Amino acid sequence: MRRELAMGQGTDSTTSSTGTSADQARDRTRGTAERLTYQAGFGNEHSSEAEPGALPLGRNSPQRAPLGLYAEQLSGSAFTEPRAHNRRSWLYRIRPSAAHPRFVRADNGGLRSAPFEEAEPDPNRLRWGPLPEPPPSSSSRGHAQGTDFLAGLWTLGGNGDARQRSGMAVHLYAADASMTDRVFSDADGELLIVPERGGLLLHTEFGLLGAAPGHVALIPRGVRFRVELLEESARGYVCENYGRPFVLPDLGPIGANGLANARDFLAPTAAYEDVERPVEVVNKFCGNLWKAVYDHSPLDVVAWHGNHLPYVYDLRRFNVLGSISYDHPDPSIFTVLTSPSDTPGLAGVDFVVFAPRWLVGEDTFRPPYFHRNVMSEYMGLIEGAYDAKAGGAGGFVPGGGSLHNMMSAHGPDRETFERASAAELAPQKIDDGLAFMFETRWPITLTEQAAGAAHLQADYDAVWQGLERHFPAP
Numbered sequence: 109m110r111r112e113l114a115m116g117q118g119t120d121s122t123t124s125s126t127g128t129s130a131d132q133a134r135d136r137t138r139g140t141a142e143r144l145t146y147q148a149g150f151g152n153e154h155s156s157e158a159e160p161g162a163l164p165l166g167r168n169s170p171q172r173a174p175l176g177l178y179a180e181q182l183s184g185s186a187f188t189e190p191r192a193h194n195r196r197s198w199l200y201r202i203r204p205s206a207a208h209p210r211f212v213r214a215d216n217g218g219l220r221s222a223p224f225e226e227a228e229p230d231p232n233r234l235r236w237g238p239l240p241e242p243p244p245s246s247s248s249r250g251h252a253q254g255t256d257f258l259a260g261l262w263t264l265g266g267n268g269d270a271r272q273r274s275g276m277a278v279h280l281y282a283a284d285a286s287m288t289d290r291v292f293s294d295a296d297g298e299l300l301i302v303p304e305r306g307g308l309l310l311h312t313e314f315g316l317l318g319a320a321p322g323h324v325a326l327i328p329r330g331v332r333f334r335v336e337l338l339e340e341s342a343r344g345y346v347c348e349n350y351g352r353p354f355v356l357p358d359l360g361p362i363g364a365n366g367l368a369n370a371r372d373f374l375a376p377t378a379a380y381e382d383v384e385r386p387v388e389v390v391n392k393f394c395g396n397l398w399k400a401v402y403d404h405s406p407l408d409v410v411a412w413h414g415n416h417l418p419y420v421y422d423l424r425r426f427n428v429l430g431s432i433s434y435d436h437p438d439p440s441i442f443t444v445l446t447s448p449s450d451t452p453g454l455a456g457v458d459f460v461v462f463a464p465r466w467l468v469g470e471d472t473f474r475p476p477y478f479h480r481n482v483m484s485e486y487m488g489l490i491e492g493a494y495d496a497k498a499g500g501a502g503g504f505v506p507g508g509g510s511l512h513n514m515m516s517a518h519g520p521d522r523e524t525f526e527r528a529s530a531a532e533l534a535p536q537k538i539d540d541g542l543a544f545m546f547e548t549r550w551p552i553t554l555t556e557q558a559a560g561a562a563h564l565q566a567d568y569d570a571v572w573q574g575l576e577r578h579f580p581a582p
């Protein structure tokens with residue numbers, strides 16, 4: 109019985125290979141991921157044990173936990189939050205987390221946190237090319253040769269205040285080394301990792317998750333993990349959510365199914381490292397990195413149960429809904445995960461995906477419309493192209509990103525507008541790209557490094573030049 113609890117359901121991906129480098133990366137990750145077992149379902153009470161009998165039955169904290177393990181609760185919500193919001197997991201580990209030396213300040217590298225006060229909030233439309241590759245052997249930390257996921261994090265900007273558990277940050281990463289004998293956890297928020305290049309194997313306290321380009325991984329607040337690269341290098345995006353944890357959006361009149369289906373979120377099964385050698389544990393706390401060298405790996409959880417859990421989700425499983433009559437619906441129908449605020453319907457941050465879909469709207473301007481939005485929109489591209497941006501000024505390219513802050517006017521570029529205004533409106537499949545948006549309630553203030561980056565495109569405004577008047581002259 110207990111053993112069965114440790115057996116996963118579901119595998120990682122059903123996407124077909126068409127030979128692009130993203131597909132190959134996914135295939136390689138799938139090779140690793142197929143050896144992984146998962147438990148399917150978002151928000152569930154899951155449980156798992158890597159050794160038979162490690163998980164206590166009937167109680168959380170027996171006088172002596174099985175197999176000489178230590179019992180420990182990890183709380184992701186206040187003890188007293190309503191049951192529907194309550195999050196905690198029980199971990200049964202070789203050493204209690206409390207047995208650790210003092211943390212000392214570590215170099216923040218390219219990581220910055222809210223409140224973002226380095227630069228003035230900028231109303232301009234902004235777009236960046238991809239983050240430059242890490243320079244070879246750039247490690248300043250004396251660990252693996254090269255730059256690992258943590259050292260490769262580079263903050264673009266964000267909002268709110270990490271100390272108030274509100275707001276979010278946009279980070280990018282470029283890495284060429286695995287985290288070996290180095291573990292990270294973020295007390296400030298949960299991390300939504302969006303790989304764009306290179307498969308990742310996430311070793312978490314709860315077990316292993318495989319995340320390739322096209323997948324997203326969600327690491328809850330405080331959960332320790334390390335990132336192994338499955339290829340020579342890796343690149344991608346991270347949304348750090350300081351606010352309420354991401355949940356699936358309500359579906360309202362859509363009904364009981366659709367958008368991201370809960371069963372496509374995969375939680376790991378227990379897997380532990382029994383390692384007795386120095387391991388650097390880095391903790392992000394109130395905006396700064398702190399480190400301590402443990403004499404063992406804290407990824408030593410042999411069994412667990414609970415609902416404060418990491419997940420991986422394949423964005424190609426997203427059930428895209430849209431108009432089958434006319435008009436371009438608002439992109440809220442593409443919401444994968446939402447971090448609610450105290451105001452109903454107003455998200456601290458939404459994670460939105462623009463996945464392959466059919467456009468069939470009659471007498472409709474089909475690409476995204478011109479708009480000004482009270483919410484602030486950071487967009488990234490995982491592969492291919494995006495239907496509102498034909499090109500220009502270096503383009504909206506995989507690994508790059510755009511920022512359309514609160515009330516900034518944006519929408520289709522000139523080329524897209526002209527093409528879509530004249531297009532014959534036959535049913536059209538958009539299947540050449542995978543874009544996403546972090547849409548947040550507050551403006552995103554840039555870091556100095558993002559405002560002054562060499563890969564910031566100087567003339568993004570030009571994509572809207574040449575949109576001539578067509579209204580008859582007086």
Ligand SMILES: O=C(O)Cc1cc(O)ccc1O
Binds near residue numbers: 436475479481518
């Ligand atoms: O700006 C964007 O490209 C994102 C977006 C897409 C869409 O389909 C409608 C509105 C919107 O902000």
Ligand SMILES: [Fe+2]
Binds near residue numbers: 479481485512518519
């Ligand atoms: Fe927009």
